[in-house]
Amino acid sequence: MNKRIIILLTLLLLVSAVVLSACSQPTPQVIKETVVVEKEVTKVVEKEVKVTEVVEKEVVATPTPSAEEMDPLADVDPSGQTVTYWYQHSRSREEGLKKMIDRFNANNEWGITVNGEYQGHYGEIYKKMLAAIASGEVPSLVVAYQNQSASYQLADALVDMNQYVHSAKWGFSDEELNDFFPAFLNADISQQFGGMRLGFPPNRSIEVMYYNADWLKELGYDGPPTTWDEFREMACAAAQQPFSKGPADAKPMGYEVSTDASRFASMVFSRGGDLMNEDMSAYTLNTPEAQDAMKFMQDLYKDGCADIIAEKYGDQSDFGVGKLLFTIGSSSGLPYYKSAVNDGAGFNWSVAALPHTTPDPVVDIYGASLSIPKTTPEEQLASWLFVKWFTEPEQQAEWAQISNYFPVRKSTAAELGDYFAQNPAYATAFGLLKYGKVEPPVAGYDVVRNKMSEAYNAILEGADVVETLAQLDKEANEILAENQP
Numbered sequence: 127m128n129k130r131i132i133i134l135l136t137l138l139l140l141v142s143a144v145v146l147s148a149c150s151q152p153t154p155q156v157i158k159e160t161v162v163v164e165k166e167v168t169k170v171v172e173k174e175v176k177v178t179e180v181v182e183k184e185v186v187a188t189p190t191p192s193a194e195e196m197d198p199l200a201d202v203d204p205s206g207q208t209v210t211y212w213y214q215h216s217r218s219r220e221e222g223l224k225k226m227i228d229r230f231n232a233n234n235e236w237g238i239t240v241n242g243e244y245q246g247h248y249g250e251i252y253k254k255m256l257a258a259i260a261s262g263e264v265p266s267l268v269v270a271y272q273n274q275s276a277s278y279q280l281a282d283a284l285v286d287m288n289q290y291v292h293s294a295k296w297g298f299s300d301e302e303l304n305d306f307f308p309a310f311l312n313a314d315i316s317q318q319f320g321g322m323r324l325g326f327p328p329n330r331s332i333e334v335m336y337y338n339a340d341w342l343k344e345l346g347y348d349g350p351p352t353t354w355d356e357f358r359e360m361a362c363a364a365a366q367q368p369f370s371k372g373p374a375d376a377k378p379m380g381y382e383v384s385t386d387a388s389r390f391a392s393m394v395f396s397r398g399g400d401l402m403n404e405d406m407s408a409y410t411l412n413t414p415e416a417q418d419a420m421k422f423m424q425d426l427y428k429d430g431c432a433d434i435i436a437e438k439y440g441d442q443s444d445f446g447v448g449k450l451l452f453t454i455g456s457s458s459g460l461p462y463y464k465s466a467v468n469d470g471a472g473f474n475w476s477v478a479a480l481p482h483t484t485p486d487p488v489v490d491i492y493g494a495s496l497s498i499p500k501t502t503p504e505e506q507l508a509s510w511l512f513v514k515w516f517t518e519p520e521q522q523a524e525w526a527q528i529s530n531y532f533p534v535r536k537s538t539a540a541e542l543g544d545y546f547a548q549n550p551a552y553a554t555a556f557g558l559l560k561y562g563k564v565e566p567p568v569a570g571y572d573v574v575r576n577k578m579s580e581a582y583n584a585i586l587e588g589a590d591v592v593e594t595l596a597q598l599d600k601e602a603n604e605i606l607a608e609n610q611p
Contacts, residue, residue, distance in 0.1 A: 197294040199507060205236045207508035209266040212245045212255070214494070215529070220244060222528030230515055238508045240267075248274075248494060252572075259283045264499035267509045272567030275324040275497045276316055280569055280611060285498040287314070287323040290510040298514070305519075309562035310534045314495050317406045318568050319611060325495030326513050329522075329531035331458040332562065333392040333490040334477040334555050338451050341369040341473070350478040354396075354422060357381075357452070357481045362431040364451035371471040372448030381432040381452045382441040383423060385582035387575035389454055391565050392490040393419035396482040402566045409566075409574065409602040412595040420585045420595065427586050434586065446470035454480060456492075457555045461530050464551070477551050479558050491562035493531065532559060570609030574602045 215223050220242075227242050243265075245251045252274050258264045259281050270278065278284050291297050303311065307330075314325040337350045342360065345367060351357040361380025368378040383389075391401055399415025402408065410416075426432040435441050442459065444450040446466025457477070467475055479487030496516075498509045515521060522533035523541035530552065533542075539556065546553035565571070581598040585591055 197296075199289060199293050199503075200295050202503045202507050204238060204504050204508040204511060207236070207238050207505050209238060209240045209505065209509045209512055211240055211242045211267040211509075211512070212251055212265045213242060213269050214245070214247055214251055216244060219529050222525070226516070226521065226524065226528075230512060234511065234515070236508065236511065238511060240512050252277075259499075264501065266499070266501055266505050267512065268497050268499060269494045270325055270497045271492075271494045271572075272314055272316075272325065272564070273569060273571035275314070275495065276318055276567060276569035277572075277609070278497065278499070279316070279319055279322070279324055280609065283499055284322075284324050285500055285506050287326055287498060287510070288321075290498075290507070290514075291323060291326070296507065296510065296514070305535045305537050306517075307534060307536060307559050307562065309491050309559075309564060313491070313564045313567060316567055324567075325497040326517070327493065327495050327534045328513070328516055329525060329529060330491055330493040330534060330559075330562075331456045331531055332492075332555060332558060333388060333454060333480065334457050334558070335480050336445060336453045336455065336463055336477055337475065338369065338445070338448065339474040339476055340371070341448070341451055344370060350476075351481045352478075354481045354483070358422070358426060358431065361426065361452060362429065365431045369448040369451075369471070369473075371473055376444075376447075376449045379431075379433050379444070379450050381426065381454075382435045382444060382450055383427060383432050383586065384435055384441065384453075384455065385579045385586070387578040387582075388456075388490055388492060388565065390416075390419070390578045390582050392454065392480055393423070395488045395490055395563050396480045396484065398484045398488070400563075402568070406566060406568055409599055409606060411578070411599040411602055412592070416595055417591055420582070420591045423582075424585050424588075424591065428588075442466050443470075445475075448473060457552075458529075458531060460549070460552055460555070464549075475551070477555050479561065487558060487561045488563050489558050489561045491559070491564055532556060568606065568609070570605045573605050577601055577605075 211227075213220075213223065224242055227240050231239050245254055248269070248271065251269060255264070255268055255270070255274075255278060259278060264283065275284060291303070306327075310327045310330050313327065314323050316322050316324050335350065341364065342348075342350065345360065345363045347360060351360055364378055364380040368374075372378060394401065394413075394416050397415040397418055399413050399419075400410060403410055423432070427434070439462070441450060441453040441455070442462055443466060445453050445463065446469065448471035460477070463475070467473060479489055482488060496513050498506050498513075500506070516525070517534055519533075519535055519538045519541060522535055522538045525531070526533045526538065526542060527545050532555070539546075542556075546556070566574075577598055581594050584594055
């Protein structure tokens, strides 16, 4: 091959290499060489850029559940349930209650049937209920004082009724709750059990002072006493000046003492005292207020201005015949006092708050509530619906006139106008409900009440007031310690 052909072939190979190099774009080599460029060069710089991609997505909003949908009782169905109700009412009260129960059974929309059963007085029901809890055969609904329901709850036997009271579906509205007298509504909330509501009030009574208005006028007084000094003055005057319509052969008396624990409590309350500390962790039965109350009654009895009731309800009888100027007792006795006066001396009489050292009166409010033992969710709800119906203003007005108890709702007064007019003493007592205060709603208080009565009797017989109350306070707190959850 001649030299010329060899050169052409070499050139051809070089061209081909250039072309192939342009097509394959291999990674350039770094050549360390100084180059002088005499023209303007535009440099392209490649840079990594992060791009955020916006994606449109359809979102379905979840609606906020309504209060009723969040209600744990919303799906409980009380339809067709039978409620067994244990109560203490007898005679005319029981007859009236049964008529009301029959009306509820006939008209309630769930087909609930309430069977009311008389089970004796409060003490008998308490014993039966303890036995029922032990056996597991409890009623659906039971009448119970606050200290009794607390005793039942020591065995974890009751339902917390707060869940029903505040239920969005089955409970009361805020407006309805504001219609209840606060002292009535709050009495069943147990601090001993962490704020559980162990019952709900169907009615209430209060401690009042009964007085003979005609006799007071004969003694030169325009109205009942508002202070304890006035009470003593009037009672002692009556012991010296018999009532003109009273029995000629009987010794007149200013006051007959009942040593019931509620009398003790009322006299302490009226002086601004209490029976327990604020959180109900201890009894306070030896306070200056308690000492003053007991010393006052001890002196009144010793000075012949007061006597001790000779027999049960003896003060009602003596008041009715005009032998007694004052008595202190439950407002539930109003119809019995009315009968005693009408059948006796036939004088003008009324009721008032107890004398007091506080700016406003303080009245002891009490009464048994309705508790719901643990059964089934359906039976418990059915029991609550009867309780709720019973505390509606229409039923409350009816029950007030049947029982002479006080209704638990303020608005009931609008339906009691005629009854107030016919029973002015009842109307007067109704006006005192706003001043209510309650006795301790703690387990074991029934035993403490007996101790209070025993101490009161001992003081009247001359026992040292401070020493007796100190011992009472010690024993009461021992009982409290034995009855803790």
